[in-house]
Amino acid sequence: MIDFWMAVGLVSLVAASFLLIPILRSRPLAAAADRTAVNIELYEERLAQLQAQRDAGGLSAEQLDIGKAEAARELLADTEGSDRARAAGSLGKAWPLTAAILVPLLGVGLYLHYGASERVExxxxxxxxxxxxxxxxxxxxxxxxxxxxxxxxxxxxxxxxxxxxxxxxxxxxxxxxxxxxxxxxxxxxxxxxxxxxxxxxxxxxxxxxxxxxxxxxxxxxxxxxxxxxxxxxxxKRYQDAVDYWTRLQQLLPVQDPSRAALEGGIARARENLGTTAPAPAVSGPQLKVRVELAAALKDKVQPGDSVFIFARAVGGPPAPLAVRRVTVADLPIEVQMSDADAMMPQLKLSNFAQVQLSARVSRAGQPTKGEWVGNSPPLATSTTARQALIIDRSE
The missing domain is CATH 1.25.40.10 (Tetratricopeptide repeat domain)
Structure with a gap:
């Protein structure tokens, strides 16, 4: 805001200069004062001439009085003209000076009251x-x-x-x-x-x-x-929970990370109901994997830490072909990964011959980085035997 007010001050100074410079350049009113003094001297000289003429017998008493009155009228007329000039000059200076001071102050006051300085800031x-x-x-x-x-x-x-x-x-x-x-x-x-x-x-x-x-x-x-x-x-209205979360799951994009959390919630609700989830109709590769945590790490993790389970193509794109999200509290857990878990339609297990399975513990809930990880050796996507995946080393 400092530069804003500096700009305002500069503009105000430029505006005031248009009023002040002509005044500062104007000549003093000394000329009017000098003229008045000259008029008085001429008036006194005129009176002396009239008296001399009277003393010489050239003027009567009546003519002397008329001459003095005429000289007085001339002096009065000249003096009034000088006074008006001085008054006009003083007023002409006072108003611009007053305006040069008050207008910027009034403008700043109005801006602070009605302006948008806070919005600018x-x-x-x-x-x-x-x-x-x-x-x-x-x-x-x-x-x-x-x-x-x-x-x-x-x-x-x-x-x-x-x-x-x-x-x-x-x-x-x-x-x-x-x-x-x-x-x-x-x-x-x-x-x-x-x-x-x-x-x-x-x-x-x-x-x-x-x-x-x-x-x-x-x-x-x-x-x-x-x-x-x-x-x-x-x-504990578990069937209602399943119904609401299933509706929500159907609305989310395939790559939305919330889907994994919803799947876990639906599974727990069905488990509490004493029922199992209906087996989805899937085709193509179906990789079964059991994920567990190494004993040495059990004291270092927290139940709410996120666990991401990935399947990546060997020699293919770095993006996962399938992903699941659970928590440390769910371990050990057995999951099945298929084309239904694809993050993108063009990247599916069925499009690649070999994959590598991995699991990552992330306290921050970030799938791309975490604290501990476990990887499997490369395996064919046609593998049907259950794979064991142990999270056993720091990342």
Whole structure:
């Protein structure tokens, strides 16, 4: 903002110069004062001449009085003209000087009251990437203060609060965003989710009303479907959880990493129901693999750490042909990988002769990097025997 105010000051100085320079260049009014003094001297000289003529007998007393009156009128006329000139000159200087001072001050005052200095400052801040989530949250808080009509600002501030585990604060921001946008379904879902976690995972009547409203407007609103599945699972309504999560899974792209988490949730719900998942109709290679953690690493991991299981082509593209995501708490686990687990339609197990299996533990939940890993030797995609994959070394 310093350079902005420097620019304002420079412009004000240039504007004032147009008023001040002519005044500074103008001649003093000494000429008017000199003229008045000369007129007085001439008046006194005229009176002396008239008196001399009277003394010499050239003028009568009446003529002397008339002459003195005429000289006085001439002196008065000249003096009034000089006074008007001086007054005009003084007024001409006073007004430009006053304007040169007051106009910039008035302009700055009006700008501070009605202007957008805070928005200028925010735009400058957002031009630089934030260094932390806390800094980003602070910027968004200032944004909604300066722009209370910005639904996007309230939405992103709510998302930021959710990332900081502040669901109650997030719920208030989603509510304000929904009020500005006409209660869009996706906003209602986010609002309901924040309220659910703010109430310690309690499915309150308000949460139920918001999810119902969101799904009535959009039957495929993903946040509401996921939330209803979580609430059903937590209340041991496992079949409802399976139904909601299955609907959600069908809406997600094949490469979406959330699909693996949903599969795990659906499997646990079905296990609690005492049923098994119906075997999917698959064709092509079906690789069975048992994944477990080396005993030496069991004290170094946490139950919530993510475990990614990959199948990559030997001598092919680096992108995985199939991927599954579970947690350390699920280990040991046996999974079956097929073309149904492909991340991209053009990269399938059936398109390659050999693959290598690997499993990675990632505390940050990142599939591309982690703390510990295990790999299998290359094997044919036509292999039917179950493979053992042990996570046994640091990465």
């Amino acid at each position: 925010l735009s400058r801040e957002f031009a630089e990437p934030p260094t932390s989530l806390a800094e980003m949250t602070h910027r968004l808080e200032r944004t909604v203060e300066v722009q209370p009509e910005s639904a996007e600002g309230f939405y992103f501030l709510g998302r930021s609060y959710m990332a900081q585990q502040r669901p109650a604060d997030a719920a208030r921001q989603f509510e304000r965003a929904a009020a500005l946008t006409g209660r869009q379904p996706e906003l209602l879902g986010q609002w309901a989710q924040a309220l659910y976690f703010a109430a310690n995972k309690t499915f309150t009547p308000q949460v139920q009303a918001l999810t119902d409203e969101a799904l009535k407007a959009d039957a495929n609103e993903v946040t509401s479907l996921g939330l209803l599945g979580i609430a059903a699972f937590e209340s």
